[in-house]
Amino acid sequence: MKYANNILETIGNTPLVKINKICQEVDALVLAKVETFNPGNSVKDRMAVKMIEDAEADGRLKPGGTIIEGTSGNTGMGLALGAIVKGYKLICVISDKQSKEKMDILRAVGAEVIVCPTNVEPEDPRSYYSVSKRLATEIPNSWYVNQYDNPSNTIAHYEQTGPEIWEQTEGKITHFVVGVGTGGTISGIGKYLKENNPNIKVWGVDTYGSVFKKYHETGIFDENEIYPYITEGIGEDILPKNVDFSIIDGFTKVTDKDAAIYTRKLAKEEGIFVGNSAGAAIKGLLQLKEHFKKDDVVVVLFHDHGSRYVGKMFNDDWMRDRGFLEVSIKTAADLVANQPQPLVTVKTEELVYHAMDRMKVHNISQLPVEDSNGFVGAVNETCLFRAFVADKNVADKPVKDIMMEAFPIVERETPIDKLSKLITRDNDAVLVHLGQEKYHIITKSDIILAM
Incomplete structure (x- = not known):
């Protein structure tokens, strides 16, 4: 009979899968090392178990002990599998930008999960680095x-993932592309591959808000490059010891939007349901396509499974809220299609106070002004400010005394280019006639978000 003695024995030997539709414009053969086939559905299973076993061997981890780690979720899952099989407790400290699915999965496999704020310095006592320590x-x-900083992270990939890729490609691999977070994957695999063929190029995929690319190119750790980003699993605001920059030939940066869009493309166009860092990795590969030739073999590694991002990148509302959803916006009607809030107006005889209150309640910056004949004017924050500076008692005066010219009105079929030209320094909105007596407002911000 063929069976594994426990779930840990099923880690590794993940498949290489050819990428077809997405990489049609890439001359080389593109193969994905799909690490979701590991039992914890990510590449991190490999290094998690390696780190546990090495800590057991040298006495850092003792029987009945508690494993503590700051994680984006995937390492925590690998550690959880090891803890279950080997009889340890596990505490995972995770940042609040990680998906709810990741947190729920960790709890499902018995880990205690502590959530820390993302937007704090690594040295801040509230950061997940500090809380773990x-x-x-x-x-x-x-x-x-x-x-x-744990060297077993890199060693796991030097001993396992690198040899697998070399064997699966029969040594024909010419380029390796992977997202960089802790650095263990790129450093371990890259070292093994370059030892077997020094001509192999190793490319790291970074994200905007992370320090890796600039540091690699200049040796400067630029804190100005550090800011919050959405992409999960890659990029850092620190320099982990596991990132061996001498192994890496170069970096390319991928935006949050592109990472999210290509995560969905992999599912819809290749049938590969993988996570956010995989979307970044494949987009990064496309950005590097001029480096690849016809006979090259390019391997890209996909870290984790798409089930951990169902509430984020695979959720239309989440994507739409961040302006990531690929939609065709050609006319005024397209622009207002997903704006449920009805048009808010103010009457000519209402007091300026009413207009100010309405703008505050609805969190808007401008209001069309109407009377019994239709739209006759408009008010915005600028005209209200000017009126208040000129007369401190303006709040008790009728809106008609301070209103500007009415916003232009366009029909629903009006092209975006034509509509955009109507918004000027003196006019910051346009009304769209949607039929009968129904209108909607389009502002400067709406057009910018649709770009």
Whole structure:
């Protein structure tokens, strides 16, 4: 009979899958190392178990101990599998930008999950780096994994993933492309591949808001490059010891929007249901296509499974809220199609106070002004400010005393280009006639978000 003695024995030997539709414009053969076939559905299973076994071997992790780690979710899942099989407790410290699915999965496999704020400095006592370290000093018989600086992270990929890729491509691989977070994957695989063929190029995929690309190119750790980003699993605001920059030939950066869009493309066009960093990786590969020739073999690694992003990148509302959803916006009607709020107006005889209150309640910056004959004027924050500076008692005067000219009115079929020209320094909105007595407003912000 053929069977595994426990779930840990099923880690590794993941398949290489050819990418077809998305990479039609790439001359080379593009193969994806799909790490979702690991039991914890990510590449992190490999290094998680390696780190546990090495810590057991040298006595850092003792029987009945507690494993503590700051994680984006995937390493936590790998550690959870190891903890279950080997009899340890697990505490995962995770940042609040990670998907709810990741948190729920970790709890489902018995981990205690502590959520920390994302938008704080790494040294801040509230950061998931700091909280992990603190817990390891407070909890008896505990071990802080520290995947960022733990050499077993890199060694796992040098011993396992690198040899698998070399064997599966029969040594014909010419380029390796992968997202960089802790650095263990790119450094371990890259080292193994270059030892077997120094001509192999290793490319890292970074994200905007991360320091890797500039540091690699200049040696400068630029704090001005650090800002919040949405993409999960890649990029850092620190320099982990596992990132061996000497192994990496170059970086390319991918935007949050492109990473999200290409995550969905992989599912819809290739049938490969993978996570956010995979979308970034394949888009990064496309950005590097001029480096590849016809006979090249390019391997890109997909880190984790799409089920961890169902509430985010695979959710239309989430994508639409961030302006990531690919929609065709050609006319005024397209622009207002997903704006449920009805048109808010003010009457000529209402007081300026009423207009100010209405703008505050609805969180808007301008109002059309109407009377019994239709739209006759408009008010916005600028004209209200000017009126208030000129007369401190303006709030008790009728709107008609301070209103500007009425916003232009266009029909629903009006092209966006034509509509955009109607918005000027003196006019910051346009009304769209949607039929009968129904109108909607389009502002400067609406057009910018649709670009």
